[in-house]
Amino acid sequence: MRVSPEHQDPETIQRILHQARTVAIVGLSPNELRASNFVGFYADRHGYEVIPVNPREDEIMGFKSYPSLADIPGTVDVVDVFRDPGAAVEVALQAVAINARALWLQFGVISDEAAEIAKAGGLDVVMDRCFKIEHARYIGRMHWLGFNTRVITGRRPGHLL
Amino acid sequence: MQNPDEKPLRSFGFHTRSVHAGARPEPNTGARAVPIFQTTSYVFEDPESAAAYFNLQEYGNTYSRIMNPTVAAFEERVGNLEGAIGAVAFASGLAAQSAAFFTLLNPGDHVVASAALYGGTVTQLKHLFRKMSVGLTFVDPDAPENWKAALTDETKLLFAETIGNPGGNVLDIEPVAAIAHGHDIPLVVDNTFATPYLCRPIDWGADIVVHSATKFLGGHGTSIGGVVADSGEFDWSNGRFPVIADPSPAYHGLAFHQTFGGYGYLMKLRAETLRDLGGAMSPFNAFLFMQGVETLPLRMERHVANAVTLAEWLRDRSEVTAVRYPGLDDSPYSSLTKKYLPKGAGAVFCFDLAAGRQAGQEFIRAVELFSHLANVGDAKSLIIHPASTTHRQLDEEELAAAGIGPGTIRLSVGIEDVDDLIWDLEEAFARIA
Numbered sequence: 096m097r098v099s100p101e102h103q104d105p106e107t108i109q110r111i112l113h114q115a116r117t118v119a120i121v122g123l124s125p126n127e128l129r130a131s132n133f134v135g136f137y138a139d140r141h142g143y144e145v146i147p148v149n150p151r152e153d154e155i156m157g158f159k160s161y162p163s164l165a166d167i168p169g170t171v172d173v174v175d176v177f178r179d180p181g182a183a184v185e186v187a188l189q190a191v192a193i194n195a196r197a198l199w200l201q202f203g204v205i206s207d208e209a210a211e212i213a214k215a216g217g218l219d220v221v222m223d224r225c226f227k228i229e230h231a232r233y234i235g236r237m238h239w240l241g242f243n244t245r246v247i248t249g250r251r252p253g254h255l256l
Numbered sequence: 257m258q259n260p261d262e263k264p265l266r267s268f269g270f271h272t273r274s275v276h277a278g279a280r281p282e283p284n285t286g287a288r289a290v291p292i293f294q295t296t297s298y299v300f301e302d303p304e305s306a307a308a309y310f311n312l313q314e315y316g317n318t319y320s321r322i323m324n325p326t327v328a329a330f331e332e333r334v335g336n337l338e339g340a341i342g343a344v345a346f347a348s349g350l351a352a353q354s355a356a357f358f359t360l361l362n363p364g365d366h367v368v369a370s371a372a373l374y375g376g377t378v379t380q381l382k383h384l385f386r387k388m389s390v391g392l393t394f395v396d397p398d399a400p401e402n403w404k405a406a407l408t409d410e411t412k413l414l415f416a417e418t419i420g421n422p423g424g425n426v427l428d429i430e431p432v433a434a435i436a437h438g439h440d441i442p443l444v445v446d447n448t449f450a451t452p453y454l455c456r457p458i459d460w461g462a463d464i465v466v467h468s469a470t471k472f473l474g475g476h477g478t479s480i481g482g483v484v485a486d487s488g489e490f491d492w493s494n495g496r497f498p499v500i501a502d503p504s505p506a507y508h509g510l511a512f513h514q515t516f517g518g519y520g521y522l523m524k525l526r527a528e529t530l531r532d533l534g535g536a537m538s539p540f541n542a543f544l545f546m547q548g549v550e551t552l553p554l555r556m557e558r559h560v561a562n563a564v565t566l567a568e569w570l571r572d573r574s575e576v577t578a579v580r581y582p583g584l585d586d587s588p589y590s591s592l593t594k595k596y597l598p599k600g601a602g603a604v605f606c607f608d609l610a611a612g613r614q615a616g617q618e619f620i621r622a623v624e625l626f627s628h629l630a631n632v633g634d635a636k637s638l639i640i641h642p643a644s645t646t647h648r649q650l651d652e653e654e655l656a657a658a659g660i661g662p663g664t665i666r667l668s669v670g671i672e673d674v675d676d677l678i679w680d681l682e683e684a685f686a687r688i689a
Contacts, residue, residue, distance in 0.1 A: 202517035236315040241331025242342035
């Protein structure tokens with residue numbers, strides 16, 4: 096399934112990564128082998144405040160887990176979604192309701208309807224992209240594993256996180 | 257976190273990417289050239305970081321059998337030029353190819369491959385992989401229906417060269433990729449002879465591209481190496497590739513495709529196959545390959561121009577019965593060349609001497625500038641008699657299928673002055689007359 100380039104825009108992605116402080120991960124698994132856990136671990140390691148959203152758990156990775164986005168007391172910058180595409184619309188509605196700044200749908204979470212809802216609510220939207228990989232592409236160490244970051248620059252970078 | 261410029265990424269051109277991709281200035285020293293990180297291993301910041309690197313939760317260097325920053329710069333550059341999501345480098349082209357296959361195959365699986373392949377590849381598939389109980393069918397690659405007819409329930413990949421060595425068969429990539437995808441399996445293409453400057457197989461539907469970097473990518477005949485690039489588009493969770501999709505007992509139960517999505521194949525190729533088979537590229541070789549790739553487009557233009565001139569000149573010689581260069585207008589591959597290789601059909605081709613095997617060997621003895629050796633893709637012009645060297649392990653039937661006769665001579669046309677190359681061949685013809 097093709098995803099609109101508008102939802103994979105490098106400029107939008109970099110802006111979200113730089114401005115965000117809190118990341119609510121919807122569907123964060125306590126299982127260390129799951130992709131959501133990889134992303135949660137990585138986001139925490141790189142200084143983001145990780146807020147698990149998983150009604151089946153009280154605590155994940157040492158952080159209090161909330162049953163839904165609406166239950167989170169503070170502000171949420173990014174809503175990062177690890178759910179099946181059918182659940183994305185409901186998550187998008189909640190993300191708009193809590194005034195999140197961005198809806199980030201992970202690999203395979205493709206829902207044009209969810210994207211439209213979030214966009215109409217004033218949120219930035221990223222779809223079928225991984226939060227960890229995009230962070231590592233622009234400011235991390237993704238190139239150390241031979242991946243194509245598409246970053247071309249002749250300028251000396253600062254210290255890499 | 258630093259705040260870099262929030263500029264939209266430009267779609268940089270091929271020449272720019274040949275020089276820059278994968279190689280940002282080194283942050284600690286400001287070194288502009290990619291440093292040769294000649295180190296076996298890397299000091300961890302703390303125990304938590306070490307664990308995160310080994311668990312693949314964080315991208316970090318652990319041990320140079322698995323990753324190295326100099327090698328990584330070369331990998332990213334090739335991945336970028338091929339339009340891939342990334343690449344993994346190996347100690348040789350055959351190491352790269354065997355690792356690409358090994359990652360995809362289990363005992364009992366089956367491979368359909370072109371019959372017009374480099375002899376070392378034929379041997380690898382026919383003997384090494386059969387030894388691992390992988391079935392194999394060679395097909396005449398020129399008719400796409402041959403590929404379809406050879407498919408079985410166990411077939412897990414199709415394999416061919418963009419430009420066959422040495423017969424010059426140009427692969428009709430689009431329909432063969434469609435046949436592979438109709439069977440839920442990937443098309444793997446060896447793009448050594450074309451290089452990404454002349455053809456990018458992924459643009460036409462190929463899933464995995466392998467290279468002998470030893471040839472045109474390096475370009476100067478200094479180093480042995482190989483590389484595997486992946487489009488990242490193939491759905492390894494389609495039920496046919498539990499070898500990639502299922503939790504891996506070799507990596508504490510990690511399910512590579514589920515966890516890493518499109519990056520899963522390359523992650524497994526590196527973290528398991530390269531780790532376990534061990535054919536890692538040396539940092540020094542990676543440095544030399546990077547130097548080569550910087551001038552890849554410039555060299556390929558000259559290689560192609562010289563090859564066209566020589567092929568046309570040879571075609572008019574009475575001593576020559578056939579010139580098999582797909583860049584000639586009267587080649588049977590002319591229309592495929594126009595489609596897939598619009599900038600040229602590379603610089604390796606064969607011609608047949610009417611006088612047969614004896615004349616072939618005499619001709620090789622008679623040249624002055626061309627070097628008689630078993631390699632291609634050097635800046636220097638090369639010559640060989642395939643039937644007695646590179647393709648020696650093949651039987652008569654296999655030789656015929658690969659387009660090799662007793663009087664076949666293979667040239668790898670370098671970037672010298674073309675008049676000097678013509679002079680050399682002309683003198684050689686005179687000497688054997």
